[in-house]
Amino acid sequence: MESGPERAPWSPRRDVLVAALYVVVVVMLGGIGGLGIGAQGLLAQGPLWSNGTSIALLVPAALATALRHRAPAVTLVVTGTLSCAEVLGGSTIGGYVLLFEALWSPVAYGSRRLARVTSGAGAAISIAMVAVTSTWPQPGPSIVVGLLLIVVVVGTPLAWGWEVRHLHLARATAERLASAEQELAAERAERAVETERRRLAQDLHDVLSGHLSAVALHAGLAAQLPSADARERSLATTRDSAQAALRDLRSVITMLTDENAVEPEVTLSWDALAARLDAGEHAADTVGRADGADGPDGPDGRSVVHVDPAVEDPARVDPTLRAALLRIGAEAVANALAHGRAPRRLHVVADADAVDLICTNAFVPGHVRADDSPGLGLTTMRSRALAVGGSLNAGPDATDPRTWRVEVRVPIRDHSPLTTEVT
Known part of the structure; x- marks a missing residue:
């Protein structure tokens, strides 16, 4: 009834x-x-x-x-x-x-x-x-x-x-x-709070973890370097990374306290990422020579950073997309320095449809996690790529099992046709 x-x-x-x-x-x-x-x-x-x-x-x-x-x-x-x-x-x-x-x-x-x-x-x-x-x-x-x-x-x-x-x-x-x-409004509010919490955690991780990882790495290496030039270079990188971390932290705090602030200011640059890789390469090379060992991969085992000029052109690549690529690149470089071995390479190239970011480093098979349960860094990079409509693949290189490869492909939105040759 x-x-x-x-x-x-x-x-x-x-x-x-x-x-x-x-x-x-x-x-x-x-x-x-x-x-x-x-x-x-x-x-x-x-x-x-x-x-x-x-x-x-x-x-x-x-x-x-x-x-x-x-x-x-x-x-x-x-x-x-x-x-x-x-x-x-x-x-x-x-x-x-x-x-x-x-x-x-x-x-x-x-x-x-x-x-x-x-x-x-x-x-x-x-x-x-x-x-x-x-x-x-x-x-x-x-x-x-x-x-x-x-x-x-x-x-x-x-x-x-x-x-x-x-x-x-x-x-x-x-x-x-x-x-x-x-109830729906309450669920939406909770979801909004959770989304904002995750976004803030991601921003803090993106803008600070790379700088602080560089500080920790180079501060530890500086004490082990016998060369004064190498120590000076490592300490300079440590100082620059610490200052960048402070600027980014102030930017995040401003965003949280100022209603007119929308996004934290990006203090990263491709040159800064190149400096991190270069300093890490010099430090590792100097330590290896002091131990009586050869360089990581001989004369060709140098870290390389190549950024297509088209990526820096706002008329071709939207600044928001460039900022996302910079943060992904910073995390990839931080992981390569913390967990990988030289040679470490970062390539960012653009074609008429998308931008490709490829970061590689040598590693010892079995010492790097390659399963389906990635850490926070890999999860953050994938989230950043998905947020701008891209994709991310990470794992041992198919052609060289001793090389770890992170590859990101992000489509270019509202771009004009490229007219210069891309290398």
Whole structure:
């Protein structure tokens, strides 16, 4: 059975008071204290029983209205049956009053099935009234009386009950929609907070991790270098990276505290990345020579940075895209310095459709993670590439298992055709 329409919490005490009021009404209409209002049953020209019998029938019918919210089916059966009996053969109009309530309450407060059953019962009562009144001595006026009774006693409570029911259903639907909208708004707010949190974490990682990785690497190497020139070069790189980290940190703090700030200022440059690789190469080469070892890969084992001039042209590559490539490149260089070996190479080239960033370094197979659970750096680079519509592949080179290769391809948006040769 379907449940009834949702309503505001009802009070059993209120229903008891309504039932007590009905008891008082039917007793007063029954003739107690000289206030009786006479009536005749529909089955005969006069009542079939006395006022006392009518009161005896209607008091239980009135008491059953106390269940109109909790058990409207009981009100329909008990109140409806006893009030119909009074209407057919009783002596007071209290039966009409309670019949009104017996038809209204189940429609307004009951389940949809009960409301339909009540409407069917009202139709049956209407047919019975027309049939009974048509047997009176004057059929014409009698049928008019029957139709009037149908409109007032049956039609009005049913129509009113359905209207109240629809109002309750509309209110409940509106409340559910409002609640769902509030939940959706809360979910959107939580999602926005989570997205902002991830973006800030990514920005902090991108703008600081590369600088701080360079600081840690070169500060540690400076103490091991026997050459004064190598130490000076490593310390200069350490100083420059620390200053860049401070500038980036101030930029992020400004973005968090200034409502007019949109994005943190990018202090990275391809030259800075080249300097990191070059300083790392010199440091590793000097340490190797001090240990009596040859350079990493002989005379050709030098780090190389090549950036296509087209990438620096804002008319060809959007500055936002360039900033994303710089951050990806910074992370790739930081990983190559921290986990790889020389030679380390970074190539950034552009064609008519996309920009390719390729970072390679030697590594010892088995010492670098090449599974499907990348670290934060690789995840950040992939997220950056996806954010600008690109893709990222990382892993051992297919042609040389001793080389780790990070390859990013990002499509150029709103670019003009390239007119110069790309190397």
